[in-house]
Amino acid sequence: MVELNDKADHHDIHHDPLMKFMLTLGLEDSVMWLSGSINGLICLGSEKTICICNPITRECILIPDQKFIGKSRATLHHGFGFDESSNQYKVVRFYKGSFSASEGSDELGCEVYTLGTRMWRNIGHVPFFIDGYGNGICVAGNLHWLACHQKDQKESSDSERLCAFDLDRESFQLSAGPVVPQVDGYTTYRNLGILGGCLCVCDNTPDLEFAIWVMKDYGVTESWSKEIVIRTNFLFGGMLDEEVYPLKVLKDGTIIMYCGEFQLFTYHPGTRTTQDHDFPDGAYNTYSAMVYVPSFISLRSTFMLENVLAL
Numbered sequence: 499m500v501e502l503n504d505k506a507d508h509h510d511i512h513h514d515p516l517m518k519f520m521l522t523l524g525l526e527d528s529v530m531w532l533s534g535s536i537n538g539l540i541c542l543g544s545e546k547t548i549c550i551c552n553p554i555t556r557e558c559i560l561i562p563d564q565k566f567i568g569k570s571r572a573t574l575h576h577g578f579g580f581d582e583s584s585n586q587y588k589v590v591r592f593y594k595g596s597f598s599a600s601e602g603s604d605e606l607g608c609e610v611y612t613l614g615t616r617m618w619r620n621i622g623h624v625p626f627f628i629d630g631y632g633n634g635i636c637v638a639g640n641l642h643w644l645a646c647h648q649k650d651q652k653e654s655s656d657s658e659r660l661c662a663f664d665l666d667r668e669s670f671q672l673s674a675g676p677v678v679p680q681v682d683g684y685t686t687y688r689n690l691g692i693l694g695g696c697l698c699v700c701d702n703t704p705d706l707e708f709a710i711w712v713m714k715d716y717g718v719t720e721s722w723s724k725e726i727v728i729r730t731n732f733l734f735g736g737m738l739d740e741e742v743y744p745l746k747v748l749k750d751g752t753i754i755m756y757c758g759e760f761q762l763f764t765y766h767p768g769t770r771t772t773q774d775h776d777f778p779d780g781a782y783n784t785y786s787a788m789v790y791v792p793s794f795i796s797l798r799s800t801f802m803l804e805n806v807l808a809l
Contacts, residue, residue: 532786533589533633534578538793541578541589543633548576548589550613550797553790556809557797561589561611562618574606577634577641581665587613588665590641592628610668614801621668628661635690637697638716639665642690644699645672660690660697675699676711676722691743693725693753700743706730708742726753728765728772746789756787 533541533548540551548561577590589611606628608621627646634641645661660675678688678701691698691710699711699722708728715721740758747753753765762775798806 531576531633532788533576534636535788535790536578536580536587536636538791538795539578539587539797540790541576543573543576543591545573548591548611550578550587550589551809552793552795552797553809554792554794555796558807558809559613559797559801559804560807562616575628575633575643577636577643577663579634579636579639579641579665582639583666589613590634590663590665592624608663608670614803616803619668624670626659626661626672629688634663635692635697636665637692637695641665642697644675644688644690673717674719676724678709678711689741689743693744694747698725698744700741702730702740702742710744726765726767728770745787762787 530542530544530547530549533543535541538552538554540553542549542551546563550559550561551557573591573593575592578587579590580587591609591611593607593609594605606624606626608624609618610621611618629644629646634643636642640662642663643661645659660673662671662673663669664671676699678699688699688701691700693710693712697713697716700708701711702708706729708726708730709724710726711722712725713722740761742755742757745754745756745762751767753767755763755765757763764773764775766772797804
């Protein structure tokens with residue numbers, strides 16, 4: 499883990515070797531990705547395994563897999579969120595597979611797991627596609643993904659489509675994102691993030707610019723605003739062909755950004771300048787990052803029905 503010391507007059511980032519932990523639980527997967535961090539709990543996932551950890555208490559829950567009918571399924575996306583109305587933590591996953599022995603294997607489905615129940619619930623068929631392989635971004639009690647157009651429909655504009663999963667009602671809703679025109683001849687890398695507590699769309703066109711669009715008033719489509727624009731030739735030698743997203747806004751307004759394979763840089767809005775940051779040995783070969791705020795929530799006492807393991 500990397501510790502951030504953020505004060506009004508200065509800040510620093512350093513690697514804390516004491517907070518390094520390994521998931522030596524006999525898992526089949528050698529690589530797992532971060533799916534979310536809520537109230538000091540971290541969700542890690544892969545195609546075969548999902549687990550919830552608290553690095554402070556050194557506890558881990560291996561989420562039991564769901565038994566299903568028909569052909570095997572591949573998990574494509576995860577999300578981890580907290581439903582304040584019910585005080586429940588929920589894991590959401592999308593999978594590609596069949597709902598019954600007679601159906602094909604190209605359908606996109608969704609399942610929800612509430613911590614403490616030891617049971618997956620099938621939400622059923624999802625009538626649209628999830629774009630890319632991003633994990634859900636939790637804002638205002640909803641998990642969000644970029645969504646492609648609904649099946650059998652064509653795109654009508656350049657605006658992004660956002661999929662929101664309401665953790666309370668456990669239902670989906672599509673909404674319009676910002677209008678981000680495609681640039682002919684270039685591949686764009688778009689993903690969701692959180693900037694200053696607001697949902698944002700990060701748009702990176704290599705060799706051109708990186709921009710962040712912020713939904714200033716949650717749920718109001720007209721509130722999308724292009725807040726940050728950075729010429730990519732100023733970043734990492736000018737070739738920024740990775741997903742980029744903000745991690746945290748510091749007290750002095752500086753924004754910490756993450757760029758694929760553990761490259762960090764800071765953006766200073768006042769001067770519109772950036773600064774690359776090197777990382778210590780042992781922090782490389784990492785493919786995602788997110789903000790973690792520690793807590794002493796005990797998985798064993800909070801979720802007594804779960805099989806809690808020691809890290």
